Amino acid sequence: MSETGVRLQKVLANAGVASRRVAEQLIVEGRVRVDGQVVxxxxxxxxxxxxxxxxxxxxxxLDQTKRYIMLNKPTGVVSSMKDDRGRPDLRRFTKEWTERLYNVGRLDAETSGLLVLTNDGELAHILAHPSFGVTKVYIAKVEGRVTPQTIARLTKGVELEDGPIAADKARLLTASAEGGGSLVELTLHSGRNRIVRRMMAAVGHPVVELVRRQFGPLHLGTLPAGRTRELTKVERGALLTLARQATSDVPPNAAEDDPRSRPDQETT
Structure with missing residues (x-):
């Protein structure tokens, strides 16, 4: 606490939590904590x-200089702010913001879906690095008819050239009896390179199309491909809450324990 700072209800109002009068009510009701202590x-x-x-x-x-953007990345775009090979990159989606934004993790060029753009480096590291356990949900259209036994293999673990890997969750959404392929939902926290595609290929069902629908507490919803929007106050709060919990739960230097899991890889 500070004796020379700003009144708490004004800070809450400036942060967009509520009007000053409502903020005062939240304080009196014991619903506000500062540095872990109820005020x-x-x-x-x-x-x-x-x-x-x-x-x-x-x-x-509280920091109003931080910007958090959700992008539904279309296929054909690389997850880079400047591609040294001249391919379509993310710069086209950041022109309306004056802040220098960068992507949290990566999706390969053939994969579409939820990508976060921000100027908050600390939060970006927590979201992207697999040691913090932030899960991502993918929907994969794959070749062949996937069986419940295959789903069980994905959650039990498959062996890849860079070591074993298991999905946190796996679910069969549809499977065509006429050979039209299957839809599989995979939940992972791994940051290994093109991991979804390699896992599905390892169980005999190569990926045809892949989209990331969820990143931690964020859901893609109905945001069209190639469009962006700022995160809502609720979404920002959920991300910050997740980040604080993650840093309190992970031992020091845990982010350096697995050299195969790097946050800057193309993870799908």
């Missing part, structure tokens, strides 16, 4: 640059 005094002052605040267990974003 109920309306005269409480905090330093907005250093305070860690949450309301009802959800983190509050």
């Amino acid at each position: 109920t005094e309306l005269g409480t002052r905090v330093d907005p640059e250093t305070a860690v605040i949450d309301v009802d267990g959800t983190a509050v974003q």
Whole structure:
């Protein structure tokens, strides 16, 4: 707490949590924590640059210079802000923002779906690195008729050239009896290169189309391919809450334990 900072209800109002009057009510009801401690005094002052605040267990974003963008990356675009081979890159999707944005992790050029763009380096590292366990959900259209036994293999683990890998979850969505292929939902936290495609090929069902539908608490929803939008206040709070929990749960240097899992790889 700070005796010379800004009143807590004003900080909450400036962050867009609620009006100052409603923020005061949240404080009195004991729903606001500052640096892990419940605060109920309306005269409480905090330093907005250093305070860690949450309301009802959800983190509050105080730094208004941070930008968080969701992109539904179309196929044919590489996950880079400047491709040295001249291929279509992500710059076309960031022109309306003055901040220097960069992508959180990667999707290969043939994969579409949810990609986060931000200027928050610390959060980007937590979201992208597999040691923090942030899951991603993919829908894969694959060749052949996938069986329940194959789904079980994916969750039990398959052997790849760079070591074994298991899906956190796997689910068969559809399987055509006429040989028209199958739709499989995979949930993974691995950051290994093109991991979904290699896993499905290893069980005899090469990927035909692949889309990432979910990244941690973020859902692609109905955002069209090639379109962007800023994250909502609720989504930003969910990301920050996840980040704080992840850093408190992961031992020091855990991010360096697995040399195969690098956050800058194309993961699908």
